[in-house]
Amino acid sequence: MTVSTRPEPITGAAAPTGVTPGFRKNRKSNREGFKVNWWLTALMLVASLTVLLPLYFTVAMALKSPDQIGTGTGLAWPNPMNWENFAAAYVATNFPRAFMSTAFVTVLSVLGSLACSSLVAYAIARNWNHTFFRGSFVYLLSAMFIPFPVIILPLIKQTALLGLDNPAGVVFLHVLGGISFNTLLYIAFVRSIPVELEESARMDGATTWQVFRRIIFPLLAPMNATVGIFAFLGSWNDFLLPQMMIADPALQTLPVVQMLFQGEFNTNYSLAFASYLMAMAPTLVVYILAQRWVLSGVMRGAVK
Amino acid sequence: MNAAVPASLLSRRSLLRAAGLAGAAAMIPLTGCASPSGPQNGVTTLRFMQNKPEVVAYFNQVIKDFEALNPDIHVVQDFNEGNFVPGLVRNDPPDVVTRGFAQATADFVRKGIFADLSDLPVAAGIDPKMQELISSWGQYNGNEVSALPFSLAAAGVIYNRDIFEAQGVAVPTTWSGFVAACETFKAAGIAPIYGTYKDTWTLAQGMFDYVSGGSLDVADFFTRINARGARISKDAAESFSNNFGPALPKMLQLASYAQNGAASKNYADGNAAFAKGQAAMYLQGPWALSQLVSANKNIRLGSFPLPVTDNAEETKARVNVDMALSITRNTPNMAAAQRFVNYLLEPSVVNTFNEKNAAFSPLKDAPAVSNPQISGLGDSVKEGRYYQGAATYFPPSVPLNNYIQSFVYGKNGEQFLSALDDEWRRVAERTAV
Numbered sequence: 252m253t254v255s256t257r258p259e260p261i262t263g264a265a266a267p268t269g270v271t272p273g274f275r276k277n278r279k280s281n282r283e284g285f286k287v288n289w290w291l292t293a294l295m296l297v298a299s300l301t302v303l304l305p306l307y308f309t310v311a312m313a314l315k316s317p318d319q320i321g322t323g324t325g326l327a328w329p330n331p332m333n334w335e336n337f338a339a340a341y342v343a344t345n346f347p348r349a350f351m352s353t354a355f356v357t358v359l360s361v362l363g364s365l366a367c368s369s370l371v372a373y374a375i376a377r378n379w380n381h382t383f384f385r386g387s388f389v390y391l392l393s394a395m396f397i398p399f400p401v402i403i404l405p406l407i408k409q410t411a412l413l414g415l416d417n418p419a420g421v422v423f424l425h426v427l428g429g430i431s432f433n434t435l436l437y438i439a440f441v442r443s444i445p446v447e448l449e450e451s452a453r454m455d456g457a458t459t460w461q462v463f464r465r466i467i468f469p470l471l472a473p474m475n476a477t478v479g480i481f482a483f484l485g486s487w488n489d490f491l492l493p494q495m496m497i498a499d500p501a502l503q504t505l506p507v508v509q510m511l512f513q514g515e516f517n518t519n520y521s522l523a524f525a526s527y528l529m530a531m532a533p534t535l536v537v538y539i540l541a542q543r544w545v546l547s548g549v550m551r552g553a554v555k
Numbered sequence: 556m557n558a559a560v561p562a563s564l565l566s567r568r569s570l571l572r573a574a575g576l577a578g579a580a581a582m583i584p585l586t587g588c589a590s591p592s593g594p595q596n597g598v599t600t601l602r603f604m605q606n607k608p609e610v611v612a613y614f615n616q617v618i619k620d621f622e623a624l625n626p627d628i629h630v631v632q633d634f635n636e637g638n639f640v641p642g643l644v645r646n647d648p649p650d651v652v653t654r655g656f657a658q659a660t661a662d663f664v665r666k667g668i669f670a671d672l673s674d675l676p677v678a679a680g681i682d683p684k685m686q687e688l689i690s691s692w693g694q695y696n697g698n699e700v701s702a703l704p705f706s707l708a709a710a711g712v713i714y715n716r717d718i719f720e721a722q723g724v725a726v727p728t729t730w731s732g733f734v735a736a737c738e739t740f741k742a743a744g745i746a747p748i749y750g751t752y753k754d755t756w757t758l759a760q761g762m763f764d765y766v767s768g769g770s771l772d773v774a775d776f777f778t779r780i781n782a783r784g785a786r787i788s789k790d791a792a793e794s795f796s797n798n799f800g801p802a803l804p805k806m807l808q809l810a811s812y813a814q815n816g817a818a819s820k821n822y823a824d825g826n827a828a829f830a831k832g833q834a835a836m837y838l839q840g841p842w843a844l845s846q847l848v849s850a851n852k853n854i855r856l857g858s859f860p861l862p863v864t865d866n867a868e869e870t871k872a873r874v875n876v877d878m879a880l881s882i883t884r885n886t887p888n889m890a891a892a893q894r895f896v897n898y899l900l901e902p903s904v905v906n907t908f909n910e911k912n913a914a915f916s917p918l919k920d921a922p923a924v925s926n927p928q929i930s931g932l933g934d935s936v937k938e939g940r941y942y943q944g945a946a947t948y949f950p951p952s953v954p955l956n957n958y959i960q961s962f963v964y965g966k967n968g969e970q971f972l973s974a975l976d977d978e979w980r981r982v983a984e985r986t987a988v
Binding site: 317318320322343404407408411416494495496497498500501503507510511512513514515516517518519 | 607608609611612631632633634635637638640641642644645646647655822823827831840842843845846849850851852
């Protein structure tokens, strides 16, 4: 998904400059010398198919009846459309409950990741000359080299002892598991923020917390968006951790509940895709809302 | 650029605020619906983990009926089988479990995970030959009954009745009759068998299991080879080379009757194509039936056990215990769990379930199956002429399915069997106690 959006900064960058009157002249002259790179455009159109085609299949599949699935190339749009697939999937998965459980896990994972990782990164980046902080950075990074499945059973044992064999435990592990990668992202960004900004805040009497809260955290916005999107996608789509950790089936998350449509040898494709589509909707919405910040983050990095 | 910053800050804040509200809203119902286990107000909560997501709705009805009869028990169904091992790790496994019974479940049995069910009244009603399918994998303490069969899936050749009738072909009962039928279809321009070799498991459960199961005593073979341990080699009397050899040419003959391009088709392709009548026969088990019917409501299907010899009396079906009922040994709700298992094995429940799901009931006095899709396998099952597929006896660390696929493509039987001998010995050496 992220790959396919790369082409967008080009068009996205052109739009806001048009809004600012001061740039109008500049833009006009741009347009005169502007040539359409048809090869690149064609390449991008083809590349965009890698996202659009699966999306089309998902929508088409969700609207098919079982006997429409096996016929033709699969590209044909179903006629008549079976809207009742959505209702059936909604009932079968007990969608509202699974949705709330997933939302609980995701929202708290995102907020937790933003708060914890940015604090850790700030502490490490601003104390880089202390061996302890530098060592702790290496220590956190080393966690990235441990494959998750290796430690899952001990983790299950531990979380059960702590009474965390529920969505709260999943949130806890998502935040914890994300710290190493997110800190890596944040630290690089915090370093690019001039220390002078903080010093001037100190002059005005700000405490360390106030400096972080009022100066650093807002300046981290592009990176917050990046980390937030990673955390959102990671926890919204996570299958393994909830599947193994959440003991009570009533609190299970959407990706696990959707296994309902997949037996060992038989898959109910139409209901499955209807259900996937309903589960994807929030991801798409968040993605469309948040991609602006990711892109602005990309550009800021480029200027510096 | 500068002008954009305040705007994005504003919407970021409002987004965060919205996210915070959503989080708070999510927490309220969650704290409300957490269901504690153990007796509460005199009602015992049982957790029932079953292994077939496609029958969740059916079991919901069964549970409803059971709870109406037993108001002091509340049953929670869970189809997330991946949570079974974590449950054991947490020391909080589900109380009643159904599992497909083979290698992996037998491992749990040997470790004493499940309680002894031999004293349950319903245990006496189970067909001893079907119970033997379970105990042949090993019993805890040498005599315990750790699982009771609930549903037996019998697999053979699924055939398209319309194509058989149109070509005037009767269901073959001998190998030569089967070959003659294939030739008839071939001559008529119909693919005799639909092959889906891209999914290697279909080769393993299909031609490999059918041909080996029909031509040798699979259970006996694996008892002997297991007893031999790591001292297995090509030349040993217990080796694959010395036992499976005669079966291989028949596998290749089956492969020669598959449609063109079988190598690039997978199981889903096969279901779609067979449902459209693109072949006369399909080496698949009853699990494919519902997929075929959902793709083509009007298809008329039947099944017969693949005859591998010319003695019709020797024809056997491939079976597997699709669902076996167990109670975990340390459950705090033993009495309630036993009542639930007893209820599930009442004829009205277990027979109805199997009738509806194209499977065979494990009860001694179960009525003959009336489902025309599987009735052709009824005699074999009733008379106990069945075997568990040879592929199911292999430890998962042997990539058997890939070996079968390369044998079907390369047709080198000697290499195939000696590779199996080597693999078997390597695993035996590693796991030797």
